[in-house]
Amino acid sequence: MIHFIKKKYLYAAAAVLTLCLGLTACGEKEDNTSKIDLADGTYTAEFTTDSSMFHVNEAYDNKGTLTVKDGQATIHVTLQSKxxxxxxxxxxxxxxxxxxxxxxxxxDTVDYGDGDIDEAYGFDVPVPALDEEFDLALIGNKGVWYDHKVKVSNPQPYEESETTASAETTEAAADASEAEATTEAASAEALSDGTYMISLDFEGGSGKASIISPAKVTITNGEAIATVEWSSPNYDYMIVNGEKYLPVNTEGNSVFEIPVVLDEPVDVIGDTVAMSKPHEIEYTLTFHSETATAE
Incomplete structure (x- = not known):
């Protein structure tokens, strides 16, 4: 009888030990919520990402508004568009x-400090930890989810003067405006006149057709002309900045020569005859000058 009682208590002790191992500490409730070691309040903090296509609006110098309460943090970031x-x-x-x-x-209303005011989408993003990358997925108007890594760092006490752009950012925007006034194709100035193969991002449409990347881009006097080849032979014209462009070939996939601006989204329209009747479809192309290789 005594042997049976000892054995019974041994089983009970083992069960308790197993339960304790599943918790942070025996008798304590596990807490998976990360804490932010900052006093409650509002801060300005840097918000960096792993993508040149997903970032804070340039008017905010890669910064957002970080709010901390009871060890939990959220950062509001204004993106570059909608x-x-x-x-x-x-x-x-x-x-x-x-x-x-x-x-x-x-x-969000964005004031670039040079008289230009625009609207863009902003988001309140929960911050699990400072100075550490965390997952933040996004979906755009193409309807596809993408994985990204972001990081929040360098929090500084918030100042009222930062409600739009910092003085440093305003000065940078003014410098950028002056540079754009120098040439209509300022983004191509970093590349000398010549012909390059440049990678591009393609957004829009149903995903059944796309433009082949990289594409040939010819720069003359700072102006860039891209030779874009569709993955389909069914495009009979494109519209860029209100002007219609016809194919430069008669066989194979549809090829067009269109003006572009490097490192900025370019909205275009492609008319496809693949359906029961022609359809004009909107697309966005972004050519990345850092990928340029001389042809």
Whole structure:
């Protein structure tokens, strides 16, 4: 009988030990929420990403407004346009699961400090830790989720003068405006006149057709003309800046020569005859000058 009682208590002790190992400490509730070691308040902090296509609006110098309360933090960032529709604090895979809580955009007014005012989407992003990369997925108007890594760092006490752009950012915007006034194709100035192969990002449409990357870009007197080849022979014209361009070939995939600006999104229209009747479809092309290789 005594032997049976000892054995019974040994089993019970083992069960308790197993339960304790599953917690942070025996008798304590596990807390998976990261804490931010900052006093409650409002800060300006840097928000950096792993992509040149996903970043804070240039008027804010890669910074957002960090709010801390009870050890939890959220940073509000204003993006460069309204093309990113939702964010998700996690991976693209998890963002598409039932019940995923997507971050909804706000419409922010952006003052560039040079008289130019625009609107762009902003988001309140939960921050699990400072100075550490974390997952933040996004979906754009193309309807595809993308994985990204972001980091929040260098928090500084918030000042009222930072409600739009900092003085440093305003000065940079003025410098950029002056540079643009020097030439209509300022982004091509970094490349001398010549012919290059340049990688491009392609957005829009249904995903059934695309423009082949890299594409040939010829720069003359600072102006860039791209020779773009579609993955389809069914495009009969393109429209860029309100002007219509016809194909430069008669066989194979549709090829066009169109004006572009490097390192900036270029909105174009492609008319396809692949459907029961012609359709004009909007696309966005971004040519990255850092990928240029002389042809």
């Amino acid at each position: 093309k990113i529709l939702n964010l998700f604090p996690g991976t693209a895979e998890d963002a598409q699961k039932d019940g995923a809580q997507l971050l909804e955009p706000t419409t």
